Amino acid sequence: MMDSSQVSANSGILYVVATPIGNLADLSPRAVEVLGSVDRVAAEDTRHSGKLMQYCSIQTPMLALHEHNERERAPRLVEDMLKGWSIALISDAGTPLISDPGFNLVRLAREAGVQVVPIPGPSALICALSVSGLPTDRFVFEGFLPAKSSARRNRLEQLCGETRSLVFFESSHRIVDCLQDCQVVFGARRQAVVARELTKQFETIHSDTLEKLAQWVSDDPNQQKGEIVLLVQGQAETESHQVTPEAERILLVLLEELPIKKAAKLAARITGVNKRALYERALRLKEA
Numbered sequence: 584m585m586d587s588s589q590v591s592a593n594s595g596i597l598y599v600v601a602t603p604i605g606n607l608a609d610l611s612p613r614a615v616e617v618l619g620s621v622d623r624v625a626a627e628d629t630r631h632s633g634k635l636m637q638y639c640s641i642q643t644p645m646l647a648l649h650e651h652n653e654r655e656r657a658p659r660l661v662e663d664m665l666k667g668w669s670i671a672l673i674s675d676a677g678t679p680l681i682s683d684p685g686f687n688l689v690r691l692a693r694e695a696g697v698q699v700v701p702i703p704g705p706s707a708l709i710c711a712l713s714v715s716g717l718p719t720d721r722f723v724f725e726g727f728l729p730a731k732s733s734a735r736r737n738r739l740e741q742l743c744g745e746t747r748s749l750v751f752f753e754s755s756h757r758i759v760d761c762l763q764d765c766q767v768v769f770g771a772r773r774q775a776v777v778a779r780e781l782t783k784q785f786e787t788i789h790s791d792t793l794e795k796l797a798q799w800v801s802d803d804p805n806q807q808k809g810e811i812v813l814l815v816q817g818q819a820e821t822e823s824h825q826v827t828p829e830a831e832r833i834l835l836v837l838l839e840e841l842p843i844k845k846a847a848k849l850a851a852r853i854t855g856v857n858k859r860a861l862y863e864r865a866l867r868l869k870e871a
């Protein structure tokens with residue numbers, strides 16, 4: 584991978600430009616300047632981004648770069664940049680590459696010695712995290728969870744003992760099911776936040792326990808519309824390793840029917856207690 588001292592002298596620049604996630608006034612003056620001065624704007628959806636370009640009275644020609652053509656198109660764009668073109672990469676909203684296309688292009692451009700310059704700005708991830716009230720010093724961004732419930736639960740289970748704040752993108756038609764699954768895996772009392780329609784007219788930022796949040800969203804169809812970031816507090820470090828009397832009782836019942844590993848895994852899912860701690864307790868209970 585090239586560093587900035589290895590850039591090719593005659594090549595153009597690839598600008599990775601963040602655009603608004605709802606409120607057009609969030610487009611930075613620097614982004615406007617770059618979009619207006621490059622040779623081409625590579626957009627995820629040229630029709631969608633055409634409106635933003637029109638809003639800024641920018642006439643730079645656009646080309647489409649999306650998940651279906653990126654692999655094939657990126658090498659050609661890198662060749663164009665090596666010949667001197669500068670390109671601005673934008674996505675439909677927010678920061679490109681954050682659950683959006685652009686990875687192949689940035690990777691290839693850097694490998695070829697094309698200078699890659701960030702033009703920072705909005706991202707739903709940081710926007711939601713900054714107002715969530717959850718710890719922000721350490722967090723995990725998980726992007727979109729799998730659409731199917733079984734796969735989603737599997738992914739959530741892998742995150743069960745995670746102590747950092749968790750951030751997910753979620754679609755409005757899956758938010759109810761997703762909150763249900765979070766409740767089952769992380770426990771009803773875990774704190775969480777739904778950040779919906781950020782920077783837009785119906786912006787809503789609502790925090791509660793997973794149990795109450797799931798109920799609130801499922802009772803109000805308006806909360807099942809628009810764009811959503813879901814944030815879940817990480818597991819408290821002390822809490823997660825303490826096998827509570829209730830957790831031990833559940834573990835004992837499960838051990839009557841299941842092998843140790845499975846019983847510990849299920850007990851962790853039900854109680855939110857660390858799986859390893861439960862496994863070790865199960866071993867001792869069996870020995871006794």
Ligand code: SAM
Pocket residue numbers: 604605674676677678679680681682683705706707708751752753754778779780781782783810811812
């Ligand atoms: N690259 C974008 C970014 O940096 O914000 C994210 C693109 S991803 C394909 C789209 C997802 O981001 C949405 O499904 C939603 O989860 C989240 N999102 C985008 N805009 C949002 C908004 N205004 N309010 C809440 N979530 C938003």
